[in-house]
Amino acid sequence: MSKPTTTTSKITLGTISMYGALFFLALFFLMPAYMAIVTALKPPAEINLSTAWELPSKFHWSSFSDALSLLKSNIISSVILTVCATTLSTVLGSLNGYVFSKWKFKGSEFIFTLFLFGMFIPYQVILIPLFQTLRAMNLYGGLPGLILAHVVYGLPITTLIFRNFYSQIPTALIESARLDGAGFFSIYTRIVFPLSIPGFVVTGLWQVTQVWNEFLWGICLTRHADNPITVGLAQLAGGQAVSWNLPMAGSIMAAAPVLLIYIFLGRYFIRGLLAGSVKE
Template identity: 45%
Template sequence: MTTTSTTAAPLGDVARAPRPSTRRPAPGRFSVARTVRYALLLLSVVVVLIPVYVLLVTSFKGTGDASPARAWALPTLWTLDNWRAAWEALSPSIWRSLQMVVPAAVISAFLGSMNGFVLSRWSFKGANVVFTLILFGMFIPYQAVMIPLNQIVLAVGLPSGIPTLILLHVIYGIPITTLIFRNYYASVPKELIEAARVDGAGMLRTYASVVLPISIPSFVVVLIWQFTSAWNDYLFAVFFSSSQNGPVTLALNNLANGALLQNYGVSMAGALFASLPTLVVYVILGKYFVGGLMSGSVKG
């Protein structure tokens, strides 16, 4: 009888399963696509910055140098006279605009926050109907209601100027602020609200102690939105204020169409002054604005 014996192969001779390739594409493989992408981005930046360039260089030109024929050329003689003239003409209205947009943005943000909390986490019978009616304010053009709104303001006896503009921007800001806060609070875990109720907290206590401290991202979004919307508004300013008590948008229009019509340098400097506050707000809070939008859009 013959016996066969099998001996185990050495450990080093055991066949190993092939590993997936981890080689990276050659650096120049997608160079064409990368170049096209960067070229398009650079072109977009140039297109966006062209008006800014024209505004900036024209604001430093003298009266004879600032003309459409020399819009692209650098100033022959750099001067700050346009900036001084624009500041003297717009500084009172800039201060009035700040007096208008700050309380309008803050008040509408808090009202929208309370509405959003009640409609999302402290719902009641007919809450969806109320929310739908509030949202109707977002889809009605301002031009369609301007004449009856003006008649209502005159009938009530509201004074022309900043107080009326604050009230109008608060009212017309409630739909968008309510929508943003309602979407944000809908992503808040229900356990937080239920725990507050178990501890005996009512609606106001739950809102002030639990909900409000975690609402900073949405408040940043709403404040930036309302600040920019109220600052750039011109239609309300025309109907409910004058050049003596109106915001900067009205004063800027009067500056461009007044006695200084041919002085493009002053108009350009005034436009830069008028846009500076919103630019500063976006530079400081821009990253929080994007984060706040995303925090209310992703749930789970």
């Protein structure tokens, strides 16, 4: 029997140059993160421009506890906002995608096209009409109004993702369920929903990232008591005499949830994006 042949990749000058360039670009990209961590671990007396890049002489861990005490209410508001807005927008987007892919009706393609227009409308364009609408509905200033805004703004992308995902489910499967007497919600809960986990992972991660990191609506549509974490960070860094260790520690705590989510669930995000993208 002949031995299987193995191929070995040769290390060339081009490969070394490419990886070297990528290494330095990665270092350049991580410079702000290094600056934030180093500054957060310094006492205020050691923070100055001349020693900005130096490691602290002694780790000042109390910066994180102090920042947490100042941003506690903002973190709670962001958690409530993110969980509620993400849950509602993904569930409603799933139902919309289910309708537009398997329960088509006259004019459904036109309505779906109108849905997609919402993806290309910038936040700034609709800020004033959104403010007037929420005030007319007596929802301005609190989290319910901000949750509603994020749910409505997130529906186009979640609907698009779920529609493309559900289009790969065989229509014969849905028709068989109809012949067996299953209705709209029965088919969704017993057949479609169990197959939707990759789609929920993608839309959930996308919405968590968008809602958690959003700043403009948070500062314009909520009062001080309900400001999210992004607004709290801006207020923490605002002023003439700023203890920069506190904003840096707060920024690390604000970035940590999304960062950890992508570290542990990033592979599922990629799988969900690819699910249904290739027809067999």
